[in-house]
Amino acid sequence: MFNAQYFRTFITLVETGSFTRTARRLEMTQPGVSQHIRKLESYLDKPLIERKARSFTLTESGRRAYDYALKLFAEHEQFRHALDDDSLDSGECRIGSPGSVGLMFYPFILGQQQMHPNLTVNYSFAFNHEIVNDLLEGRYDIGIVTEKVNHTELTCTVWHKExxxxxxxxxxxxxxxxxxxxxxxxxxxxxxxxxxxxxxxxxxxxxxxxxxxxxxxxxxxxxxxxxxxxxxxxxxxxxxxxxxxxxxxxxxxxxxxxxxxNEVLYLLRRRDSVLPKRYEKLLDGFHHQRMQEKTPLALGQ
The missing domain is CATH 3.40.190.10 (Periplasmic binding protein-like II)
Known part of the structure; x- marks a missing residue:
């Protein structure tokens, strides 16, 4: 039977290199650590470590199991954060915009992702009519367009002007x-x-x-x-x-x-949707940054 705790114990054992230190870190007994490893080996039907007098080495199956376990828990944490709609710096965002907007908005978003590793953004460049269709079909959570859209299933509000x-x-x-x-x-x-x-x-x-x-x-x-x-x-x-x-x-x-x-940029979203707060932070952050910048218009003059 699959038990995530067995994988957690195995990861800790590999990282500490010691049954004693693993037991201390996880607040378990040393026999309890050994039992978790044996049960994981039984579940996988493969030996994961080669036991020696006071140490051990990983088998090939053990190395693969360790890599899988790391990936498993990383994906678990990402999924858990994605469910938190109140989180400002984690979870998934799905955004579509024309290229004229994405040329600067997408690099801004990439900077946010660098600062917040649990934030994931899927960004698509598309024309206005494509964004509307994809938003209606659920491919995006928000769309940014350069023309006002009137649709019974969408809300359209002014977001930014350039x-x-x-x-x-x-x-x-x-x-x-x-x-x-x-x-x-x-x-x-x-x-x-x-x-x-x-x-x-x-x-x-x-x-x-x-x-x-x-x-x-x-x-x-x-x-x-x-x-x-x-x-x-x-x-x-x-x-x-x-x-x-x-x-x-x-x-x-x-x-x-x-x-x-000005070019007026409109924010589109489905009328029945409730957006996680991370969207508000991204959108407001970019808008405020642009308002504070004093880049001259007459470049080259």
Whole structure:
């Protein structure tokens, strides 16, 4: 019959190297320790140690049993912590977001995991409509999207705001709408929508529609769009999160504009769900960190 205590006694015996020290640590008698080891060997039907006068060595089966026992108790502790919804620093989190958000939010989460080994986060990068579907099907506990969602089974609340940046090649010398039309536009998922909003707010007398711009291409990977801008192929409009994490930020620059427009990030969850407190700590922690940072928008200028 499986008995976890026998495995615990075996682990302690291997770690102490002594029946006497094992008995003292576990507050048992030495014959009791020996009995646990014999019963574990009987259960596994394999000898685990080779007994000598005052010592022992592990058999091959003993080494494998020790490795298994360590894994067994580690998984047990992880499972136990995962059941604690009040814990801030342990348990599992399942999150989905677009790449533009995950470029900075996911590294923040990895930092939290490094500080709290019992915290496990499964993070997926996806488009807005995919996040909604996966959330409804139970693949995520929360989703972060860039558009407001109206659905009877979901709650949608504003979580965070990031400024939009009009990004041009570093050697771009223009500033007018005609100058921008001259170099063309590099598109991505959400690119057209963000460009429409930002240009309309800052060039109200001239801007009509993005259909009047020459389109220089499209990528479905937002983290790569600034590569095209850095090569002088056009301009784009991205969240500051994308610009600050881009390896091409020194080859591009964000134009200074009179009117700031924010990308609004919405938090989605199932209406009937009760989220463990660890989610609140992650979400609030990232939001507060971003609010405290004083990174200039006009990178490269």
């Amino acid at each position: 400024p939009l940046c009009l990004v041009v090649p570093a050697d771009f010398a223009g500033s007018t709408l005609s100058d921008l039309m001259g170099i063309g536009f590099v598109n991505y998922y959400d690119g057209i929508n963000y460009a429409n909003v930002l240009l309309r707010a800052n060039y109200p007398d001239e801007f009509r529609s993005m259909t009047h711009f020459r389109h220089q291409g499209f990528t479905n990977e937002v983290s790569m769009v600034l590569d095209a801008v850095a090569r002088g192929l056009g301009f784009t409009v991205v969240s500051r999160l994308v610009l600050e994490t881009s390896p091409w930020q020194r080859q591009v620059k964000a134009l200074s504009l009179p009117h700031s427009i």
